[in-house]
Amino acid sequence: MSFAELIEQIQTLPETKQAEVIDFVAFLAKRNQTQVETDNTLSNSSLAELIRNPLRVSEFTPFSREDANAR
Numbered sequence: 001m002s003f004a005e006l007i008e009q010i011q012t013l014p015e016t017k018q019a020e021v022i023d024f025v026a027f028l029a030k031r032n033q034t035q036v037e038t039d040n041t042l043s044n045s046s047l048a049e050l051i052r053n054p055l056r057v058s059e060f061t062p063f064s065r066e067d068a069n070a071r
Contacts, residue, residue: 010021042048063071 010018013021
């Protein structure tokens with residue numbers, strides 16, 4: 001279906017149904033935009049950056065299990 005055919009079909013609907021179509025299209029556009037923003041936000045977040053590039057502390061030696069339990 002082409003864009004022109006879609007417009008013709010919408011124009012044959014009563015005004016209340018045309019309003020429903022417009023509302024539905026707005027809903028789909030908003031939902032799609034929110035999903036894109038969420039995807040971009042999560043992949044560019046500081047947490048994602050930390051996971052990709054973890055902090056390194058020089059001269060750091062983690063406790064052994066025994067040392068940790070002794071404290």
